[in-house]
Amino acid sequence: MLPKLIFKNIFRHHLRSALTIAGLVVAILAFGLLQTVVNAWYAGVDMASANRLVTRNAISLVFPMPVYYRERIKAIDGVTAVAVSNWFGGIYKDQSFNNFFAQFAVDHDNFFDLYPEFITRPDELLAFKKDRRGAMVGRLIAKQHGFKVGDTIPLKGAIYPGNWELVVRGIYEPKDETTVTRQLYFHWDYLNEEMKKRFPRRAEQAGVFVVQIADPSRAAELSLRVDNEFRNSLAETLTETEKAFSLGFVAQTEAIVTAVKIVSFVVILIIFAVVANVMAMTARERLAEHATLKALGFSPGFIGALIIGESVLLTAIGGALGIALTFPVAAAFKAMMGSMFPVFYVTAHTVALQVAAAAVVGLAAGLLPSIRASRVRIVQGLRHVG
């Protein structure tokens, strides 16, 4: 009896119910997208591997370290491999957002062994290793700029002055959704040679070292050992897990992430106000009806459940539609934003949050009107003119 009444009640005001559901769809969709944006911010963090450490200059990331540190780090027991990686910061075409992608000069011979999440083709990897000016580009930028194997990519150096031309020798694919493929990798040796010719003082320098360790549980101990190795030297180091390193980046822009998080809950508040208003109006209009039901012998609990049920059903429909729409809209958003968010997909956690938000709105919005309605005095209710 109860479900049937709730169902019928919803369709009494076609327009109102349709509008409420539309509002809910927009709100739940917006909430889901904002949560996905927050997740996208942490893209690099999810990709981080537990058996990789990053060693950088202790002062800050912009200071280099002598490249011979590589051999000293490699000699430490428990370290299985070390690769140099320098942020190149070249400009492709112009400075616009759409043309931005990261470029790193790396140790060509072992870098891709350290990153098994980049799927490479053996023949392409070999061609990359053989060509001094060769570069490996990620699937995302290859798709965005139409790079093909054999293409030349001209870059204007902002940190390393001059015009640089790199040849695409391979395109690497992501292992899964968390893998970021918005980077270009080329030979650190090539960069170093050119710097030797042009600015000898700036040659033989490494941006960061990616350190592979055999046993992730020794990460803290090995980080300390690396840093102790260079204590009181000209370039002291700071070593942390790749995850901590990436989180450090996110923390730099934390204010924005926090703002987006707060705003994502504001939209829930907005839709709560809308649904609560609808339920309050509905309950007020049906005062006489509720009194009649009571007079017929239905319990106050039944009347309360009638209203809560309607509120929950409305939000359930709106929420379900909103969640269903989140997936295609997120995909469209990703396509539209290009390389701005290299990793952008709806997680199970986001969907769970959406469900929770819809449930809370449904229950909370119906609560007050339902208590009021269940307490209505029969005489007063019957006298009431809608």
Place this chain on the structure above:
Amino acid sequence: MTIPYSYVFRNLWTRKMTTLLTAGGMGLVVFVFAAVLMLDAGLRKTLVSTGTFDNAILLRQAAQTEIQSGIYREQASLIETLPEIARGSDGQPLVSKETLVLVNLTKKGGGEKPGNIVVRGMPPMGMALRPQVSVVDGRAFRPGSSEIIVGKGVHDSFEGVEVGQKLRFAGREWTVVGVFDGGKSGFDSEIWGDVEQMMQAFRRTAYSSTIVRLQEPALFAAFRDRVATDQRLVLDVKQEPLFYEEQSKSLSTFISILGITLSIIFSIGAMIGAMITMYAAVANRTSEIGTLRALGFRRSAILAAFLAESILLALVGGLVGLLLASFLQAFTVTTMNWQSFSQLAFGFDLTPKIVVMTLLFSVFMGFVGGFLPSVRAARLEIVDSLRAA
């Protein structure tokens, strides 16, 4: 004949709960809308006050930021001899040769959160070229010493930078001897010290950038041409305000795009809320509308009355949202500027233009949300609506 405004006003007053919820929803949307505009305005204000058209900045060609740039000592000396540059009372050229580095500090509030802070080494001339900056606590650093002064933004949001404390970087201890107020400029997010000491500590042989005071801003074009044609200077020259504006372009664009997108999506929700409320108002007052029509009020008067009610509702929400947003002016946001790779502190700035835009935005929401219900009210037939009672 128009329906008196008191009718409109009293209708909202009678249904307090509904008015409160609908206006509250709209108020939240307006709050977000205003907050984003204020943040963008605050960012612009910070960067505009960082530079002055009296000054020009020289960087290595193609360098986008001071951090990427490098200027050799010979080049810097050459700059000092250029005729467009103003000279002080003692005949010294007003030129500040500076070096910039980034150091990592920990944000206040626990959690080991790092932030990149600009450390700027400058000669005594550097302070003279930036009259908006004044030391508010302690004293200025002494030339030739390992003393530093910290900007107010850094002082407020980062650990270990109280006067008397020591920071350790580049193999040295640096004593904080003062806090300076950059007049809400980007300098508030920097640490300043002596340029020669910094160059030694960081083992640099080149400066990062050079700031010059021109005799008058109008000479800039001539100065730029002279620098461009001099084969010994491979440098770019920019007017300070334009340079700082470029520095924050992507951050500003990001804030505006994110904010406008959010406001549009959120406003859909609020407009639907207003529409529901107004449809209910029309349905509840069908007989009233019939009476009004029977009394001789025209359809247009009914339309206007309901539209006015909806707009008034939205305006109440807009004012509440604006009031809430105005409290944001007490807060400062510190975040990384991607282009300069360093932390920048800026506030929310409520300008008259934003007040007008926000109120127009809420009127627009009220109009769109109330339009269809008002049309329905105006279209009711007298006989039908009187019978509905």
